Amino acid sequence: MKLTLIAGARPNFMKIAPIIRAIEKENALSGKTISFRLVHTGQHYDDRLSKIFFKQLQIPDADVNLGAGSGTQAEQTARIMIEFEKDLLANPTDLVIVVGDVNSTMACTIVAKKLNVKVAHVEGGIRSFDMTMPEEINRMVTDSLADYFFTTSVVANKNLKASGAAEKQIFFVGNTMIDTLTLRLKDAIKPEIWNNANLKKGEYFVLTLHRPSNVDDLVKFASLMKAIGTQTALPIIFPVHPRTMKIFSQLKEVPPNIFACDPMSYLEFIYLLKEAKAVITDSGGVQEETTVLGIPCITLRNNTERPETVSIGTNEMVGDHKDALIQALDKLANGKWKKGKIPELWDGRTGERIVKVLKTLKF
Ligand code: UD1
Secondary structure, eight states: OEEEEEEOSHHHHHHHHHHHHHHHHHHHHHSSOOEEEEEEOOSSOSTTTTHHHHHHTTOOOOSEEOOOOOOOHHHHHHHHHHHHHHHHHHSOOSEEEEESSSHHHHHHHHHHHHTTOEEEEETTTOOOOOTTSHHHHHHHHHHHHOSEEEESOHHHHHHHHHTTOOGGGEEEOOOHHHHHHHHHGGGOOOOTHHHHTTOOTTSOEEEEOOOHHHHSOHHHHHHHHHHHHHHOSSOEEEEOOHHHHHHHTTOSOOOTTEEEEOOOOHHHHHHHHHTOSEEEEOOSHHHHHHHHHTOOEEEOSSOOSOTHHHHTSSEEEOTTOHHHHHHHHHHHHTTOOOOOOOOTTOSSOHHHHHHHHHTTOOO
């Protein structure tokens, strides 16, 4: 069996690593049966968003980097498609495996299907039903074309069935991002900012913001930063995504308890998460990681494609209103935050389950 695995942007790397590990384990046990090529689209190209993740997660070097880089939604998607088409024509494969919901996921799915190559979508079926998110469009297009779905939740299975997918295409396997978290937690590294900001376990917040809806408008971004900084006296550690840095550097005032820093490596970031009092975020993956770590997560969005982090886990949607944020922080300060449980199959063994299914597929 010949596979082509696609990775392009930071959250993809945590999702692809356990699949590669499981393939390598399977090959070592049974003699080499599954061969794979790893294609990096180059959507993320900074060492801090890409190279360091390959190193820390022990992902083998990509066989090719398509060098897509940044641009508008259409420019980036188009560049990935043009380059991946050439690559796929030169390197025939039985199955293209895409993960998550970034532009690389959708672009490579379209290319593969137009070349009559089958596609499996890891993390298929999740929906925010918010068409202003580029990721929602990526999810819908990818899922309307993919042949197989590896899902993280019961809700994702329902969404897929509601959109016409057949039962036999859907494999409920759990969450590969959580495989990476549970495997790597023991190797977490204390980040440099710990001493610089004089952090103490359970006495600081972590903040991450990078959604266009929160960070593309200066007035809105400035009011969010002010609201967050004034509602707590505790330090707030803010690893700033490059997209967010552009607007952050235009702020006239930054509350003194907000400590901005460069994007962190994976092992540093999970250290910061696991010791935090709570996390304030608009990320998808962080909602899942905090649920598994049992850390309160205040999500500055109106909807989530990961509803089990709210119904089962420690996550709450507070939108982007100051009042809701104040209420959430009060609840936290009064010790009234829910405890949460871990969703079904988020147990660190998803990569193995995916490989088990792959072995049953006929091409
Ligand atoms: C992308 C994903 C998003 C994911 C996020 C994680 C899409 C539509 N969005 O958003 O779902 O949560 O990655 O980080 O695919 N930039 C750099 N260096 C890089 C890459 C980007 O400086 O290595 C800057 C560029 O100025 C670029 C901007 O960040 O214009 C945005 O990058 P882009 O890949 O378009 O989307 P993200 O916001 O990173």
